[in-house]
Amino acid sequence: MRKIAKYAVAGAAIISMSFRGDNAGQVDMHTVSLIKNEGFRNSQVMNTLFELTDVNGPRLTGSQGMYTAELWAAKQLKKWGMQNVHIERWGGFGKGWQIDKSYIAMREPYYQPLIGVPRAWTPGTEGMLRGDAILVRIEKLEDMAQYSGKLRGKMVVLSTLNNETKPNFTADARRLTDEELHKMEMDNHTEEVATNLSRKAQPGRPRVNLRPQIDSFLMEEGAIAVLSGGRGTMGTVFTSNGASRKWDAKPVLPEMEMGNEHLAILGRLLDAGKKVTLEMDSWTSFITTDSTEYNVIAEIPGTDPQLKDEVVMLGAHLDSWHASTGATDNGTGSAVMMEAIRILKAIGAKPRRTIRLALWSGEEQGLLGSRGYVKKHFGDRLTMKLKPGQKMVSAYYNLDNGGGKIRGIFAQENDEVRSIFAGWLAPFADLGATTVTLRNTGSTDHISFDEVGIPGFQFIQDPLEYGTRTHHTNMDSYDRVSANDLQQASVIVASFVYHTAMRTQKLPRKPLPKVNKAADSYRR
Template sequence: MKKLNLLLALPFFAISLTISAQPSDKAKEIASQIVNEANENSQLENLAHELLDVIGPRLVGTPQMKKANDWAVAKYNTWGISAKNEEWGKWRGWERGITHVDLVSPRVVSLSGMQLAWSPSTDKKGITSEVVLIPDVADSLAFSKWLPNVKGKIVMVSMHQLTGRPDYNWEEFATEASFEKMKNERDAHTKAWRERIRKTGYSSRTINAALEKAGAIGIMQSRWSRAFGANKIFSANTKKIPVIDLSLEDYGMLYRMVENGDKPIIKVIAESKELGTVPTFNTIAEIKGSELPNEYVILSAHFDSWDGATGATDNGTGTITMMEAIRILKKVYPNPKRTILVGLWGSEEQGLNGSRAFVEDHPDIVEGVQALFNQDNGTGRVVRLSGQGFLNAYDYLGKWLEAVPKEITDEIETTFPGVPGGGGSDYASFVAAGAPAFSLSSLSWSYWNYTWHTNLDTYDKIVFDDVRNNAILTAILAYMASEAPEKTSRTKSVLPLNSRTGEQRTWPTPRSPQRDGGKLD
C-alpha cells in the first residue's frame, strides 16, 4: 500500500507519518452517509450513459458541447441544485458529419478513418483520387519543384509504422534479440522520416497548408497511439480541403501500395458544417453556504473533450465524479457552512480557457476559495495528492483525509508541500492566482496510450468502482473543507531548484484565456 507522505520545504525529502487528527462524530456520520448514498444509490452509470452515449463528444464550438451544458443544468435542477451556463467567450462553430473512406482500386474495401476536428467538408459526392506520398527529396528546392504533382491528389503525410503491435506485446512474445532489432529499426525509420520532412523545408505542422496551396484535394494522416486500435484524433489545419486520420492498419496498407507502384485510388466523403462564431460556456452549479456564503469549496472538472470518441475518460469521468459528489452532498449535507460550487469548464483542451476565464472574471470568488478539488486524468482511483506548493496544506488536507474511509486513503500517496502545477488541467488556473487548488490524480489504466485523445475513449473503458471511490473521496473532502473552523492558509513554500536547469523555481502567474478561438489564420 502507498503511504501518506510529507515533503518538507527545506530540504525536500519525503518521510512517512501518521495523521493523528481524528474527525468528529458528526464528520464520521456524514462521511458514512456519503459512502452509503454513493454505494446504494449511485447515479454514475446513468450519468455516463446520458452524457457519453446520447450527447457524445464535447468539442468546443459544437452543438454537442452546448447540449451537454444544457443537460447538466437540467440534471442539477432535478436534484434541487441551482445551476447556470456562464458565457466566457466565443469559438469557431463546427459540427461533425459522416466520414466514409473507401479503397476503390486496386480492390474495393471500406477503410477505418475519420475527419479531424474542424476539418473542411467535402460535398455529398465526396472526392476520389489517387493517393501519393511525400517524397524523400534532396532539399527544399527539390520539394518545391515536386509540389505541383499533388494537384488533384490526396497526400499521405504521416510515417507508416513498422509494427502495429505495442511494445508490451513484443516484450511478452518476441525473443529478446527480435525485440531489440525491431526497436532499432523503428528508431532508424523514425529518424529517417523526420529527416524527410525536414528536407521539404516545412514541419509536420506547416506542410498541410503548403500541400493545400499547391492543389491537393485531401490530406491523409495516421497518428498512432502505440496501442492496439488507438489513434490520436486532434484538429485539422486546412482551410478548404479535408484532413482524414486513418487507422494504422489501413494507412500502412495504402502506404505499401504507393511504395510498390500499385497506384491506390480512394474515395472520401467527409461531411461537416461550419456554424460561424458561437458562444461557449462554463456550467456552474451552487449550493449556497449558510454561514460563510462568500467562502467557496469548488469541485472542478473540464467538460469539453476532443471528438475522436466520446471523451469518456477525458474528461467524462471527472465530470460525472463532480456531479455525483454534489448530488450526494445536496442529499446528506443540504445546508453547507461554506458555498459549494461545481465548475464544469469549457475549452480546457485548447489551453484551460474556461477556468482561466472564470479566474479572471471572478476575483471575489477566487479570493474566497477555501479549497478546490479537480479530477481530470482518467477513470482510475485517485492515488496521488500534492499540496501544490502551499506550505501549510498538510495541516488541513491531512485532517480532511482522516474522515475518508481507510480503504480509499490507503491507495493515496501525498506529497507536501509539493510544487505548484503550472498547467495540465484546470486546478492550475486557480493555483496561479494563489488559491489552494488540488489535483486528484488517478491511476493510469493505460490512459495515455489507449484513451487519452483517442478514438477509443468510450463508455466501456470506465471503471465504475474506481469512479465511485473518487466521488466518495471528493464529497467527503468537500464536506470537511466546508466545515473547517478556519480559512485555509495560502502561504507559499520556498520552491526547490529546477533539477533540469538548476535555477530557482518560481510560482506560476495567471494567464488570460483565449476568448475568441478556433479561427483559421
C-alpha cells in the same frame, strides 16, 4: 502495505477527535459514513456518464453536442435540488465545428474500408471524392520541391519514415503501484509532473511543426485531400486539431487522421509503386451563428452567517474531442464532480461555506473556460490585478486524468496543506487513497486558479488505459470506464469538499505568483 498501515494508525488518532472544523486534518466520521453509504449504495455516477456520452455524443467546444450537454447538465443539477444553476458566458471562441458524416476506403488494388476520423476544423469533401493516392514524405521544407507539379488531383498520404507499427508487449492498462506512490510522496521536488500522459514526440511527425507550410503547399499544388497518422495502434486513432477555428483562418484541404495499420498499408503499396485509389465522403459543419461559449455553474449555499459568502469549488471540463464520446476525457471527471455535489445534497449536508460546481468548456483549447471564469470573478493572471472574490475562495478541486480511481492528491507546492490532506485521506486508506505529494501537476483547470493565488488541486488517479487507448482517441467511450473507480472518486471528492467547507479557516495559501505577461502554464 506498510504505508497504508502507517496512515491507518495516524488517521485513527485524527478521526478519534470530535469534529470542530478547525484543526488540521480533522475528519467528521459521521458525515464520511453518510457520504460512503450514499456514494456506494445509491450511486448515480454511471447513469450521469451514460447521459453525457452515449446519449449526448461528442462534446467538442463550439459544437451542438457541447451545447446539448450543457443544457442536460444544468437540468439535471436543478432536478437534484442545486441552487443558482446557470449556464454562464465566459467569452468568444471562434468558429464551432462538428462532423456530420465520415467515410474513407481504398478501392484499388482492392476494396478495403479504412479507419479514419476528420481532423477538427478541417472542411469536408461535401460529396464522394475519388482519386489516386500519392505518398508524400516531408521532414524539412526542402523536401517539398520534389513534389512540385505532381500533386494535382491527388489524395495525399502524408507520412514520414518512422510511422511503422510494432508489436506491443506492454499492457495497455495499469494501476499505480505502492512503490510509485511512495516515491511521489517522498520525492518532494517541485518540478511539474505529467500524470498518466506521455509527452514524447508522436511518431510519424516532423519534430518541427511544418504543417502550416505543408498545408499551404498542398493547396497550391492542387491536391484534393490529405490522410495523416500519428500515435496509436490496433485501430486507435489519436485525434487532434487540424486547422484554426479563427474567423479569418486560411483554408485547408479535407483531412482524415487514420489508424496507423491502415496508413501503413497505403504507404507500403505506394512505396512499391502500386496504384492506390481511394474514396472519401465527409461532411463537416462550421458553426458561425454564435461564437460565445459557456460554463455550467451550480451551488449548495453556505449556512454559516460568517462564512456563507466564502466558496469551495469543484469542477471538471465538460468538453471533449470528436472521434468518440469523450468518456475518460473528461466525461468521467464531469460525472464524478456532479455525483460528489449530488451526494452532499442527498445526505442533507449543511456546509458552512457555499459549495460551487463548475463544468468547463474550452479546456482542450487551452483552459479557456476556467481561465475566462477566473478572470471574470477572481483576477487576471497576466497582470495579477485581483478582484475581491479572489480572497473568498478556500480551494478548487479538479478531476481530469481519466477514469481511474483516486490514489491521493497533488499539493501543488503548498506545504501547509499536506497534513490537512493526509488527515482527510485517512478514512479512505482501505480504498487505496493514501498519497499526498508536494509535487505540481499541470495541464488542466486547477492551473487557472493556481495562477491567481487560489489553492487549486488535482487528484492523483490510476492511469488505466488513459495514455495508451482513450485520451483524445476514437476509443474514448463508456465501455472503458470502471463503475467502482468512479464511485470511489465521487466519495473522496465529496468528503474533501465537505471538510473544506466546514473548516473555520480557509485552506492555507502559497505566496502570490509574480506577474508574468508571457505566462501560459497550459501544456497538452
